[in-house]
Amino acid sequence: xxxxxxxxxxxxxxxxxxxxxxxxxxxxxxxxxxxxxxxxxxxxxxxxxxxxxxxxxxxxxxxxxxxxxxxxxxxxxxxxxxxxxxxxxxxxxxxxxxxxxxxxxxxxxxxxxxxxxxxxxxxxxxxxxxx
Numbered sequence: 001x002x003x004x005x006x007x008x009x010x011x012x013x014x015x016x017x018x019x020x021x022x023x024x025x026x027x028x029x030x031x032x033x034x035x036x037x038x039x040x041x042x043x044x045x046x047x048x049x050x051x052x053x054x055x056x057x058x059x060x061x062x063x064x065x066x067x068x069x070x071x072x073x074x075x076x077x078x079x080x081x082x083x084x085x086x087x088x089x090x091x092x093x094x095x096x097x098x099x100x101x102x103x104x105x106x107x108x109x110x111x112x113x114x115x116x117x118x119x120x121x122x123x124x125x126x127x128x129x130x131x
Contacts, residue, residue: 016072064125
């Protein structure tokens with residue numbers, strides 16, 4: 001009997017998961033809205049957050065997605081840009097697309113992720129990076 005060729009699957013390079021308490025984020029926003037927004041969100045993310053009426057749930061999604069991407073990349077640092085070097089695009093209620101800033105300033109190298117929301121308080125984000 002002839003041997004089957006193994007199926008070709010992309011290699012899993014990294015997995016990142018993060019859990020955020022939306023109530024803590026709400027407190028952070030109340031106390032430090034401008035500085036918290038400026039450090040974490042890109043211009044596009046700020047626009048989306050503004051359209052969603054500065055929702056703590058939306059901010060929590062951005063934060064959890066960026067943390068999970070950071071963990072999946074297994075990086076000790078992101079340089080001077082920090083979270084500004086990551087851009088999250090929300091796709092419906094439970095998915096997102098994460099991109100990294102390239103050297104020329106464009107966002108590319110996209111990765112897909114998922115959100116899990118528990119009792120409208122706990123937001124978990126998961127991202128997998130494939131070769």
